[in-house]
Amino acid sequence: MAVVAANVSRTYGAGEASVKALDRVNLEIAGGTLVAVMGPSGSGKSTLVHCLAGLDVPDKDPSTRIVVGGQDITGLSDDQLTRFRRDHVGFVFQAFNLVPTLTARQNIELPLSLAAKQVNSQRLEALADTLGIRSRLDHRPDEMSGGQQQRVAIARALFPEPSVIIADEPTGALDSTTSHEVLGMLRRSVDEFNQTVVIVTHDPRVAQAADRVIRVMDGRIQPDDAPVGDR
Numbered sequence: 001m002a003v004v005a006a007n008v009s010r011t012y013g014a015g016e017a018s019v020k021a022l023d024r025v026n027l028e029i030a031g032g033t034l035v036a037v038m039g040p041s042g043s044g045k046s047t048l049v050h051c052l053a054g055l056d057v058p059d060k061d062p063s064t065r066i067v068v069g070g071q072d073i074t075g076l077s078d079d080q081l082t083r084f085r086r087d088h089v090g091f092v093f094q095a096f097n098l099v100p101t102l103t104a105r106q107n108i109e110l111p112l113s114l115a116a117k118q119v120n121s122q123r124l125e126a127l128a129d130t131l132g133i134r135s136r137l138d139h140r141p142d143e144m145s146g147g148q149q150q151r152v153a154i155a156r157a158l159f160p161e162p163s164v165i166i167a168d169e170p171t172g173a174l175d176s177t178t179s180h181e182v183l184g185m186l187r188r189s190v191d192e193f194n195q196t197v198v199i200v201t202h203d204p205r206v207a208q209a210a211d212r213v214i215r216v217m218d219g220r221i222q223p224d225d226a227p228v229g230d231r
């Protein structure tokens with residue numbers, strides 16, 4: 001699924017205290033690619049991907065458009081945005097955001113359960129196998145290492161087979177072996193399942209594995225977003 005943003009601005013607060021986190025951003029991300037979003041702290045990376053995924057809403061402007069997989073999500077109501085995210089987008093955050101009272105399996109099942117969709121246990125276990133967390137499925141997050149928790153969060157994002165995966169510093173809290181595995185998993189989502197993966201990162205290894213690097217500076221996209229690395 002391609003993701004297109006046209007003239008997207010996002011201002012937090014009002015008056016003198018206001019912050020323009022995004023300033024008329026134009027962007028086109030091809031479907032089935034892995035894109036790294038990089039830039040200094042506070043440059044607007046998280047705000048950008050949150051807007052692209054319908055988690056945050058841009059400033060109102062008649063020329064602003066966010067189109068995901070052909071669907072224009074600009075101007076959708078909160079309920080419509082919730083449904084859009086549920087059906088099309090998977091999220092992985094640095095703070096894993098697992099529900100502490102649920103087991104790994106229940107956390108992974110949660111998005112589908114909330115959507116009242118059938119859970120295929122065999123497929124869940126196969127995914128857990130691939131991620132190396134099968135033996136942890138009946139454990140709660142506080143009984144797992146940080147790397148295992150992040151892999152559960154990734155399984156939760158991948159399990160509903162979303163077309164777009166948004167990951168905000170998914171490897172930030174992980175040791176280098178685990179972040180390498182996590183990155184490999186996201187890379188496979190693109191190569192084998194044609195998902196579109198957008199990763200906010202400070203990690204040059206993520207940029208190396210990406211098809212494209214988007215650089216954000218002061219709420220704007222830098223023009224030199226040519227492909228880097230060997231992919």
Ligand SMILES: Nc1ncnc2c1ncn2[C@@H]1O[C@H](COP(=O)(O)OP(=O)(O)OP(=O)(O)O)[C@@H](O)[C@H]1O
Nearest residue numbers: 012013019020021040041042043044045046047048
């Ligand atoms: N909810 C909010 N209320 C007010 N200001 C905000 C809010 N969220 C972000 N900002 C401001 O908007 C700007 C962009 O923030 P954003 O989190 O998108 O940057 P970032 O590039 O992701 O930073 P980092 O790499 O540190 O996570 C910053 O100046 C930040 O302080």
